[in-house]
Amino acid sequence: MTGLRAVGVLACLALGAYAATILVRDPTLHPSIPWMLVWFAGALLLHDLVLFTLYAAVDRALVRLPAVPVPLVNHVRVPLLGAGLTLLVFLPGIIRQGGPVHLGASGLDQAPYLARWLWLVLAMAGASALVWVVRVTRRSAAGG
Amino acid sequence: MLIRWRSPIRGPWLTSVLGLVLLCSLPVVIVTGLLDWVAYGAGQAIPADVGALHLPLLDWPTRPSWLFRLTQGLHVGLGIVLVPVVLAKLWSVIPRLFTALPRNPVKAAERATLLLLVGGILFEIVTGLLNIQYDYVFGFSFYAAHYTGAWVFTAGLVLHVALKLPTMVRGVRSRSFRDELRTPVSRTRPEPAADLVAPEPDPATISRRGALALVGGGALLLAGLTVGQTLDGPLRATALLLPRGRTLPGDFPVNRTFAASRIDPAAVGAGWQLDLGTLQLTREQLAALPQHTAALPIACVEGWSTQQSWAGVRLRDLATLAGVPAPHSALVTSVEEGPFAHATLTGAQVLDPDALLALRVNGADLTPDHGFPARVIVPALPGVHCTKWVRAIGFRA
Structure with a gap:
């Protein structure tokens, strides 16, 4: 079994190394190979050490929300995650990065994205708050 | 132990369910991406020389006329939709990252291949998302990097699936999916002691069904914000945050003015x-x-x-x-x-x-x-x- 495992690991590393030869075949790509490696490692480190630590810390803080009969935690967690996810995925437009290429490609600027994202976040927070109020009202109606 | 993992829902079942979703969907993203290289046509695709790392070369057909619309729309759309699933899967296994490297050299090498798997998918997500939003902050050839990264990731994925498929099947079968859907937060307990299960977890603040709904909801949210870039008519504007949700009045999008x-x-x-x-x-x-x-x-x-x-x-x-x-x-x-x-x-x-x-x-x-x-x-x-x-x-x- 260990032998089979070793063969699998070697095959995987061989395929990965062979894939890297795509970059070696084209001399014009050579200068950018170190930078690609930086981005590859950077994506890993940013996710594992920065993004994970950040969202885990924020989630940890949610435990300190005031204890109320209908717990607030998921009513904060859900819109917060929605905001974070959309910010992460659509970051270039929201922070207006790459404007000249965006304009050259589409004929449009990046002006509307930040406001649209803020409205989206507001809508998610509002919907979550509304559901919480409904749950509180139902609970007190059932209790009273 | 240095870190006390607190979540009571981390465990083989949740990881396996997320893994199963990715196992069914990631091959679609990979194959449609590789099809794009074929669609560009012999001698015209970038990167030009990929050795044997391409799908069989064929003359890209002209029918159905929506073929490339479908394959590339799926590649980008599904790629975006899967971002929260990938992030959740990584969250579910992250305690592993902080465990000591195994002494057995084969197991240590196996651990090292996870760098290709995780680094590969994160690299593909980041470069892909930047490219579709015209943000070339990375400064290198997107095509060469994304294509090479795809194969590095695929190498890691194939080994990971080969090694973990039995574990995943056991994990999915270890709990009844139907029962999980009926289990609220108040009755959510940790899985029996196993790898990934926190030995001293905090009380549950979310059920397993809630966590899956959260991930699924994130995927749906992104789907709703992406599908518009492939639609004509008023629904196009639903791609609120993407460059292709907008057009000049009475016009349709171009990719070069x-x-x-x-x-x-x-x-x-x-x-x-x-x-x-x-x-x-x-x-x-x-x-x-x-x-x-x-x-x-x-x-x-x-x-x-x-x-x-x-x-x-x-x-x-x-x-x-x-x-x-x-x-x-x-x-x-x-x-x-x-x-x-x-x-x-x-x-x-x-x-x-x-x-x-x-x-x-x-x-x-x-x-x-x-x-x-x-x-x-x-x-x-x-x-x-x-x-x-x-x-x-x-x-x-």
């Missing part, structure tokens, strides 16, 4: 002629030839697409006029200069009855942004090869 092409307006003015090698045609002469109208999609590598009604001269009629009625291929050259100013079409692409040198779109002359005086439009051809501002077409026997 006339201004960005840096073409001298005089070069596409009254003196413009189409060079077919053996003869030259003015725009008036082209407009006097039999005209054909076809509803065809423009679909871009960035995943957006739009269907419009194009009118112009059939490419096969032009081939006949040029004295090459059964061409093997055709080289289309733009007035523009640059990497995408040439495109080679296959014989089948030239001879398709809907393959046009379009002069008009939606009943009006092409605008400069859409390629005036004339542009190529071929069914199922990647948008980048539907050359705008055409200067010459060389039909080759």
